[in-house]
Amino acid sequence: MPTLETLRLSLEKIKSEDQELIFRGLSHPEVIKYYGVSYSSFQETKEQMEWYTNLEKSNSGMWWAIWLKDSKEFCGAIGYNGLMEEHKKAELGFWLLPEFWGKGIVQEAGQKVIQYFFRDLELHRIEAYVEAGNINSSKALKRLGFEHEGCLRDSEFKNGQFISVDIFALLNPTP
Template structure:
């Protein structure tokens, strides 16, 4: 299990530090994960308390330790302020595959945050974690996320009808994939 053998990897991009989430991030994470617009396609309801954000941080740490997932904080390189998270989940190491997921504070939408962070995470996933396939599940009506994964080079494989349930409704999700041989960094 990779989580037990390695310290949490810190990545840097031009504008961001991708680092482990810490309890000090709880208030900022709560602001992000309590926003209805951010959470609309997330797959769970908005948080109600800062305590829930602390539980989310604990969950991400536990998943990393168990080698099941990794979730980086996306922090501003100048201020170290949390502005989102990104990472791999549904990790099946025996099949060399995982799913990528991310969310960014509404204050930073349309600024290339997810794109810049995703490029670093995808490169790390293929090169350091030896992933062969990375998937992304995106609601068809989530135009920004669909545009992002397509821009990154993901290929749509099909529509999963009524695959998720969130905000009192069933949601279709488009399955995208990127193979290691297709990643252009």
């Protein structure tokens, strides 16, 4: 799994020693408000760490920890899962700790990861699923060039109620 670098960021393989950082993000009320995964204890986060490892082992995805190069601060995570080689597509996902929101980090990391998807993985399509109402993630995807393709109404059950999910996609401009 390659380390990807941008002007400000280093995207590095998520390691077992990152579990505390992953827990901090995936237990934070503002992060998990629209995110499909959440944990209430450090021990439960081990399940997420195993998921990251199993994705890579099964060759169905990979996730990077996002670090600021200068300060070595952990910002969040970005990656893909659901790789379908026969269809040349995968699903993009990301989350950031709130103190890093609005600083262009998803934009910068996303551009680098998308470049990797299209150039190195030779994907044709990248999909992203966003809970309806998650305006910030929807805006971030649009800034990355994703197009809103529709809404999957009441397609998931979360916190005792059905939620709708918007689907976004980006096609490789050089097929």
